[in-house]
Amino acid sequence: MNFDFSEDQKFLGDQARKYLSEQCTTAEVRKVLNDDGMACHESLWSGIAEMGWLGTAIPEEYGGLGLGMLELCVLAEEIGRALAPVPFSSTVYMLAEALKLGGSEAQKQALLPEIAAGKVIGAYASSEGPGAPDLSALKTTFDGNKLNGTKIPVLDGDIATHALVTAAENGGVSLVLVDLNQAGVKRTVVKTLDPTRSHAELEFTDVAGERIGEAGQAGPLIDKLMDRAAVLVAFEQTGGADRAVEMATDYAKSRYAFGRPIGGYQAIKHKLADGWVKNQVARSNAYYGAWALSTDADELPEAAAAARVAASEAFWFASKENIQTHGGMGFTWEVDCHLFYRRAKLLAVQVGSPKIWKEKLISALENKAAA
Amino acid sequence: MDFNDTPEEAAFRAEARAFLKANLPEKKQAGGRERGEEFLKRAKAWQKTKAQGGFAQITWPKAVGGRGGTPMQQVIWNQEESSFAAPTGPFQIGLGMCIPTVIAFGSDEHKKRYVPKALIGEEIWCQLFSEPAAGSDVAGLKTRAVRDGDDWVINGQKVWTTGAQFSDYGILLTRTDPSVPKHKGLTMFIVNMKDPGVEVRPIHQASGGREFNEVYFTDVRIPDSDRLGEVGAGWKVALVTLMNERLAVGGSPGPDYDEIMKFGTEMGLMSDQAFREKLADWYIQAQGYKLTKFRTQTALSRGDTPGPENSIGKILTANQLQDICNSGIELQDHYGLINDEELAPMKAIFQSSFMWAPGLRIAGGTDEILKNIIAERVLGLPQDVRVDKDIAFDQMKSG
Missing domain, CATH: 1.20.140 (Butyryl-CoA Dehydrogenase, subunit A; domain 3)
Structure with a gap:
């Protein structure tokens, strides 16, 4: 039994934590929060690129480090823990992984080295309005050359250089790679609950694009891309959830009420123990997702879904009870609790809400039972 | 990251499986909670076979009859054993909690007298800690042990004792000094469950069954030589027992x-x-x-x-x-x-x-106690308020 990361992988995580604890303090995160003109933390982003993190799981032949998905999971946890205000998930989990999964040789050669070098920022554009997008009935269309339609909200849509856009084509769905720096692309910044990660509305009018995968047949590719992203986001959530419980625990040890630390009262202790238990459930499910991801196992759909739901629940609980444990202080702008609360909600919906993933999980289990 | 055994683990698993296959039928369906005389007989026989094969108490040192193996080997054994129709159960508390306590605190005579017979399933042990007024707060127990010559005289009542009805011996936590704070006045003994002053009454559980017991002690005499640990050090001894419980749950x-x-x-x-x-x-x-x-x-x-x-x-x-x-x-x-x-x-x-x-x-620890354990020992939060901490036991409120 070896259900853990290796020493090397843990070392990578430790190094990343150290780096982010210096370069990505909550004061740095707040710069992005407080400044509407700041869509992401640019110096942190270039630092991350210099460290090679963007190319962690990109093969060496395409300019990456050629490490595996487990290494990427370890980094994702640290990114989540630090609430890093950078377009890491959009660029790495979505764009780079989509290219690795379904890109042509030319597409990979053109973009993967640029991603690894930090010169390309990705975005995944699927949502068209309230509710999960129905991939069989998208309003955005692609005719093989031109893309038309509107996507809202698109995470990192205002700073991305390239977008992956889901679009209707031939009665099916296509995944279209679009260079956003061209006429016909209109970007409008959208206000969201988590201003530390920017969002935009993207309008496409006769925009040039090229498919990743086959025309109208991108459904399975998108499913797989989402399964893989779900595991990685689950690591971000697990990292954030752990830190929220630690933050609440630290506060409960030092905040006095009725003559003793509030962490000595069972109402607080048990709440924090519940948070710790949820975080373990999330972590264990995330590890299973990591295993399935790194071995490309048949179990990936259910492993990814379970990781996703458990981590969403854990971060939600940890972030809301962190505010509660802090009492009135936790409801002030100056105390960091709300940063976790905001990020927890972003991560819970950014690659499909828990409700969607619960459904995917049960479908996967049914398929397995029927097989 | 993988779910595979190491080569050593795989070899042990194969050995365990071969032994189980040779000695037990495979499990057809999830077992219910078996009980009764017949079951006890089968359980004792299986324990003996297991011990003779060197698979009883894998982590114990060879000197006390164990295999000198690793905790992982014990896990592997448990996994393998659970896929066969193995009658276990009755020995879990004795071998999992009581005998490790005897090994840690007993004399050489105790170890010679009790450990081998427990290991081969000839004698069954129970744990006598909980009382009507001492559940989660077990250190608040009231069963008295009073010194009388070379003996101690025991009076009191235990509750929720698993397996008391078929046990031969028990480890018994008593109060020997009520004039000091609760944790400091406790002493642990080995008690012979067949003593005429020991009365076992089944508890009629809310589930309808009668698996647990109340145990009454009336003027039971225990020689001082059957004491485990120092007089007044019973809590320290009990912690060793309870630590082992955590591994068993x-x-x-x-x-x-x-x-x-x-x-x-x-x-x-x-x-x-x-x-x-x-x-x-x-x-x-x-x-x-x-x-x-x-x-x-x-x-x-x-x-x-x-x-x-x-x-x-x-x-x-x-x-x-x-x-x-x-x-x-x-x-x-x-x-x-x-x-x-x-x-x-x-x-x-x-x-x-x-x-x-x-x-x-x-x-084995209520949800609330387990959450306290996580909060205090994993997260490092302060202990609950203990208003009785420095008060002599006989000055404490209880109910």
Whole structure:
């Protein structure tokens, strides 16, 4: 039994934590929060690129480090823990992984080295309005050359250089790679609950694009891309959830009420123990997702879904009870609790809400039972 | 990251499996809670076979009859044994908790006299800690031991004693000095359960069964030589017993997500959105428990010792069991009330565990105590207020 990361992988995580604890303090995160003109933390982003993190799981032949998905999971946890205000998930989990999964040789050669070098920022554009997008009935269309339609909200849509856009084509769905720096692309910044990660509305009018995968047949590719992203986001959530419980625990040890630390009262202790238990459930499910991801196992759909739901629940609980444990202080702008609360909600919906993933999980289990 | 045995682990697993195959029938279906004379006889016979094969108490040193193996080997043995129809149960408390305490604190004579017979299943042990007024706060117990010459005279009552009705010996935590604070006036003894002053009365449980007992002590004389640890050091001795309990507490037998999914499928409920969402939650909890155990086993496999983190297991499984049973019954509507195995679906697994589940959330540490353990020993939060900490026991309020 070896259900853990290796020493090397843990070392990578430790190094990343150290780096982010210096370069990505909550004061740095707040710069992005407080400044509407700041869509992401640019110096942190270039630092991350210099460290090679963007190319962690990109093969060496395409300019990456050629490490595996487990290494990427370890980094994702640290990114989540630090609430890093950078377009890491959009660029790495979505764009780079989509290219690795379904890109042509030319597409990979053109973009993967640029991603690894930090010169390309990705975005995944699927949502068209309230509710999960129905991939069989998208309003955005692609005719093989031109893309038309509107996507809202698109995470990192205002700073991305390239977008992956889901679009209707031939009665099916296509995944279209679009260079956003061209006429016909209109970007409008959208206000969201988590201003530390920017969002935009993207309008496409006769925009040039090229498919990743086959025309109208991108459904399975998108499913797989989402399964893989779900595991990685689950690591971000697990990292954030752990830190929220630690933050609440630290506060409960030092905040006095009725003559003793509030962490000595069972109402607080048990709440924090519940948070710790949820975080373990999330972590264990995330590890299973990591295993399935790194071995490309048949179990990936259910492993990814379970990781996703458990981590969403854990971060939600940890972030809301962190505010509660802090009492009135936790409801002030100056105390960091709300940063976790905001990020927890972003991560819970950014690659499909828990409700969607619960459904995917049960479908996967049914398929397995029927097989 | 993988789920494979190391070559050494694989070799041990093969050896264990071969031994089990040669000595036991394979399990046909999930076993219920067996009991009775016949079962006890089979259990004793199996324990003897196991001990002779060198598979009883794998982690114990060879000097006391163990295998001198690793915790991981014990885990592997348990996994393998559980897929056979092995009558275990009656020895769990004795070998898991009592005898390790005897080994840690007993004299050479004790070890010679008691350990081998417990190991081969000839003698069964029980643990006598809890009392009517001392459950979660077990150090508040009142059973008195009074010194009289070379003996101690015991009077009092224990409760929730598993297996007392068929036990030969027990480890007994008593109060020897009520004039000092509660933790300081306790002393541990070995007691002969066949002593005429020991009376075992089965408890009629809320579930209807009678597996646990009350044990009454009336002027029972225990020689001072059967004391474990120093006079007044009983709490220290008890902590060793309880630490071993934490290693023993595992999953809860009963229906899990796969059973209720099977049932839901039979009932045509798989198109019910609410049921599907609950099923997803149950799957995630079940996986959370199983995979957390894998993480623990990985740590064991690397030579770590299990810590207070293991309290998570029973919190997850006992609550999940109760929740699944509740839903399993409600899905059957009014018919769900029927707990007759002949009539109720799936041999009434939901109904029978429904009545056990409340007990599982209490036995071996209540949810609340386990959460305290996590909060205090894992998260490092302050201990609860203990207003009785420095007060002489006989000055304390109790009820």
